[in-house]
Amino acid sequence: MESSHALLLIALIATSAIFHLVQAQDPDQEGFISLDCGLPPTDPSPYIEPITRLKFTSDSNFIQSGQIGRTDTTLQAQFPKQHTTLRYFPDGLRNCYNLTVKKGTNYLIRARFGYGNYDGLNSFPKFDLYVGPNFWMTLDLKRYENFSWEEITHIARSDSLDICLVKNGESIPLISALELRPLPNNSYITTAGLGPRLTLDCGKSRYPDDAYDRAWISYFQDDWKQISTGLTVNTSDSFRLPQAALKTAGIPAFGSSTFVDKEYPDSSQDRVYMYLHFSEVQVLAANETREFDISFNNDSVIQSYKPVYLQSKTVYNKLPVICEDKECVLSLKKTPKSTHPPMLNAIEVFTVTEFLQSETFESDVIAIKNIRATYGVKRISWQGDPCVPRKFLWEGLNCTESTDTYTVPRITSLDLSSSGLTGTIAAEIFHLTNLVKLDLSNNKLVGGVPEFLANMKSLVLLNLTKNDLNGSIPQALRDREKKGLRLLVDGDENNPCRAGACDPKKKFPVLIVALVASAVVVALVALALFFVFRKKKASNHVEAIPRSPTTPLANVASNGISETLIGTKRKKFTYSEVIKMTNNFQRALGEGGFGTVYHGDLDGSQQVAVKLLSQSSTQGYKEFKAEVELLLRVHHINLVNLVGYCDEGDHLALIYEYMSNGDLKHHLSGEAWPGKGKISVLSWNTRLRIAIDAALGLEYLHIGCRPSMVHRDVKSTNILLDEKFSAKIADFGLSRSFQVGGESHVSTVVAGTPGYLDPEYYKTGRLAEMSDVYSFGIVLLEIITNQRVIDQTREKSHITEWTAFMLNRGDITRIMDPNLQGDYNSRSVWRALEVAMLCANPMSEKRPSMSQVIIELKECFRSENSGNSNNQDMNSQNSLEQSMSFDTKVATPSAR
Numbered sequence: 001m002e003s004s005h006a007l008l009l010i011a012l013i014a015t016s017a018i019f020h021l022v023q024a025q026d027p028d029q030e031g032f033i034s035l036d037c038g039l040p041p042t043d044p045s046p047y048i049e050p051i052t053r054l055k056f057t058s059d060s061n062f063i064q065s066g067q068i069g070r071t072d073t074t075l076q077a078q079f080p081k082q083h084t085t086l087r088y089f090p091d092g093l094r095n096c097y098n099l100t101v102k103k104g105t106n107y108l109i110r111a112r113f114g115y116g117n118y119d120g121l122n123s124f125p126k127f128d129l130y131v132g133p134n135f136w137m138t139l140d141l142k143r144y145e146n147f148s149w150e151e152i153t154h155i156a157r158s159d160s161l162d163i164c165l166v167k168n169g170e171s172i173p174l175i176s177a178l179e180l181r182p183l184p185n186n187s188y189i190t191t192a193g194l195g196p197r198l199t200l201d202c203g204k205s206r207y208p209d210d211a212y213d214r215a216w217i218s219y220f221q222d223d224w225k226q227i228s229t230g231l232t233v234n235t236s237d238s239f240r241l242p243q244a245a246l247k248t249a250g251i252p253a254f255g256s257s258t259f260v261d262k263e264y265p266d267s268s269q270d271r272v273y274m275y276l277h278f279s280e281v282q283v284l285a286a287n288e289t290r291e292f293d294i295s296f297n298n299d300s301v302i303q304s305y306k307p308v309y310l311q312s313k314t315v316y317n318k319l320p321v322i323c324e325d326k327e328c329v330l331s332l333k334k335t336p337k338s339t340h341p342p343m344l345n346a347i348e349v350f351t352v353t354e355f356l357q358s359e360t361f362e363s364d365v366i367a368i369k370n371i372r373a374t375y376g377v378k379r380i381s382w383q384g385d386p387c388v389p390r391k392f393l394w395e396g397l398n399c400t401e402s403t404d405t406y407t408v409p410r411i412t413s414l415d416l417s418s419s420g421l422t423g424t425i426a427a428e429i430f431h432l433t434n435l436v437k438l439d440l441s442n443n444k445l446v447g448g449v450p451e452f453l454a455n456m457k458s459l460v461l462l463n464l465t466k467n468d469l470n471g472s473i474p475q476a477l478r479d480r481e482k483k484g485l486r487l488l489v490d491g492d493e494n495n496p497c498r499a500g501a502c503d504p505k506k507k508f509p510v511l512i513v514a515l516v517a518s519a520v521v522v523a524l525v526a527l528a529l530f531f532v533f534r535k536k537k538a539s540n541h542v543e544a545i546p547r548s549p550t551t552p553l554a555n556v557a558s559n560g561i562s563e564t565l566i567g568t569k570r571k572k573f574t575y576s577e578v579i580k581m582t583n584n585f586q587r588a589l590g591e592g593g594f595g596t597v598y599h600g601d602l603d604g605s606q607q608v609a610v611k612l613l614s615q616s617s618t619q620g621y622k623e624f625k626a627e628v629e630l631l632l633r634v635h636h637i638n639l640v641n642l643v644g645y646c647d648e649g650d651h652l653a654l655i656y657e658y659m660s661n662g663d664l665k666h667h668l669s670g671e672a673w674p675g676k677g678k679i680s681v682l683s684w685n686t687r688l689r690i691a692i693d694a695a696l697g698l699e700y701l702h703i704g705c706r707p708s709m710v711h712r713d714v715k716s717t718n719i720l721l722d723e724k725f726s727a728k729i730a731d732f733g734l735s736r737s738f739q740v741g742g743e744s745h746v747s748t749v750v751a752g753t754p755g756y757l758d759p760e761y762y763k764t765g766r767l768a769e770m771s772d773v774y775s776f777g778i779v780l781l782e783i784i785t786n787q788r789v790i791d792q793t794r795e796k797s798h799i800t801e802w803t804a805f806m807l808n809r810g811d812i813t814r815i816m817d818p819n820l821q822g823d824y825n826s827r828s829v830w831r832a833l834e835v836a837m838l839c840a841n842p843m844s845e846k847r848p849s850m851s852q853v854i855i856e857l858k859e860c861f862r863s864e865n866s867g868n869s870n871n872q873d874m875n876s877q878n879s880l881e882q883s884m885s886f887d888t889k890v891a892t893p894s895a896r
Helices: 009-018 243-247 362-375 427-431 451-455 475-482 510-537 563-569 575-581 621-633 664-669 684-704 759-764 769-785 799-808 826-839 850-864 874-883
Strands: 006-008 033-036 055-058 067-070 085-088 094-100 106-114 126-131 134-140 147-155 160-167 177-183 192-199 224-228 248-252 258-264 271-278 292-296 299-305 313-316 328-334 346-352 397-399 411-415 437-439 444-447 461-463 486-488 588-591 595-602 606-613 642-648 651-657 719-721 727-729
Touching: 106 160, 126 147, 134 147, 243 248, 271 328, 299 313, 362 411, 362 427, 427 451, 451 475, 475 486, 575 595, 575 606, 575 642, 575 651, 621 642, 621 651, 664 719, 664 769, 684 719, 684 727, 684 769, 684 826, 684 850, 759 769, 769 799, 769 826, 769 850, 799 826, 826 850
Parallel strands: 006 258, 033 055, 411 437, 437 461, 461 486
Antiparallel strands: 033 177, 067 085, 094 160, 106 147, 106 177, 126 134, 126 160, 147 192, 192 346, 224 248, 258 328, 271 313, 271 346, 292 299, 292 328, 397 411, 588 595, 595 606, 606 651, 642 651, 719 727
């Protein structure tokens, strides 16, 4: 006889307020953060909470905004001490706590909220919670009847963590307590929101010994039976459950062979993990056994499981499960040879929360916060992450803008004009290495203009007007002016003595000044005539790239690269022309290893993409010239076209044709491309055409070029799409040609992108066309599955391992991108999967050539457009499964 027990998560969370939520303390509470929000400065801080013996402190040193409120006195008896006061935020859109944490540590984050009619309005607030730049959840206190307790696990990405409350309407956000508890990194999967944490016992107050201060709720049903022990359970595993949770267990009360529990998440789209904790508490005779199968929504988690006597063990589903119709069914079913029914000691329910948005570059964050501290900036928007989400961008800042959430944002503009700044120009500004514009005008800054500003290589505009600066302008900064820097300083723009730098003791007679001026004019006219005649004389000569021996990149610029060749084919632009065509680098399209790519316009006649070399780029002048030279000698409809270049001092830029639909990765993710808005889902037909286009481009590099070329960085972000969604391969800075003489490979320093990198090339350093074939196979898998190439939250982290694992289960629907909603011909899909897995074979000799790939993909395209139904030719699926053996231990190189 089976028993089913419906357990509403919402009800449990609401009811948790009346249960005694027992928390234990680590003796030293090392790494614990316990903030009593709104605790007035007049109250003692820190203090010891009487039940848990935890040390709580005021939150006043961890946030710069908000006001203190106090719950209605008639309700205070219902709440713990931390809920008698609160902090609420009537001002600003986003208000953030900034906490010092340990980078790489897994934290249990707990936030508690008690409205308590603090404002006398009897109106429950609704607002959003963020962890750093990532949305956590929307909190509606009306739903939870005044009180809510929210938890999530999260690995800190830096030594600083922001927990933010954000207005999403007219309601005023509030918070009562904020707590962080470090957890072992080898325990819970992150990032996940926590549902109920339940133990199957009859008591309500059984857990004073939880080392991680987890809050447990007692839960038991009448048709369960309790079994227990008085002995100590070994809890040496990473979960370290409290003894009370493991000494007691529940079993079916009437000897049923099946023990079933139903859970209801908040949404039918929620992905759920369940952690089941076991410890055998009964002594079983030699001829007795307790053995059962564990499944979750009919998917097997583990078979023939036997709890270990007085030993804590944890079982969980390693892949999250979507609960259809908001129903998740956990089944513990007795095996035929078991003499005892299933048992369960404790259970935890987790809902996956995706945190995909990268935080702003850590050095930029440190620098801008130091600038804030130095000048005492009091702007309320200067909380949380400076750059993301874009709607919370700090006032006066601008940052690189990318629809790829994995791209780390960088600060590119800082406007502190009219901000009442005093003192000298802060040295911390120098650490904003990607800064393009800096405006410190109309303040009360004193002292000299620091020379470090000249070393900020990305800077194109510097406004220091209307300050009290003195001294001369550093020569290095004047030199930067000649190279395109727009420098605004008080005084005559043509006078070398600015901002009080002139020495009043030295005065020349007016006549001498006039004579000198006349001589200068004559010299300038003569010089102009000289250059006119010289230009006419040299009009039939090739212009080579000028490069001073003192230029920092000169030592790597001449390794067999023809500068004459670079000068013959495409237009060379000046840096000032680059600034003009990009409208002073106004619109960023993305960022790569070379630098930031900006949108440009050539005199209104042609849109272009301008790739500007960043000073912090991992690539340099060698890669710059390699890409220019390659694009000058290759011409193919599926390779991006080079319009021109800029090579002026330290300013290097490549000007390409503009691909209006961005890159393939953005379209697979469905994220917005700058200037295009929301992106629609690519159909399977279109994806096949894009794959064929990219394959044709690679085939040309491999066999159409002499000598043959290997791209070395084939990935979805380097496949660009024009207005008709024709695909072209871009970014040739890492490309290499084979030496003359018929060599099939060349030895190089390993380069490329982790996840796409050929494992054989990674191990040996021997580069061949087959290295591109492997990378193309990874891209093809992205096109098919829309899975991340490397995802540590999956049981199989690399996309090849994951696909092989899913293929061996024979379920194509779980492999295909769900956004396609089944709109594809299964025959073409299976054939494309076969091609992708053959390309991604770890052994290069087993991979097809790009010519073979093109033949197969064109056949897939014909099959897709032949009018066959999705269900046609299922025998081909079976034969394919029999002919392909997928190794779930595919060798993949790790990031270095």
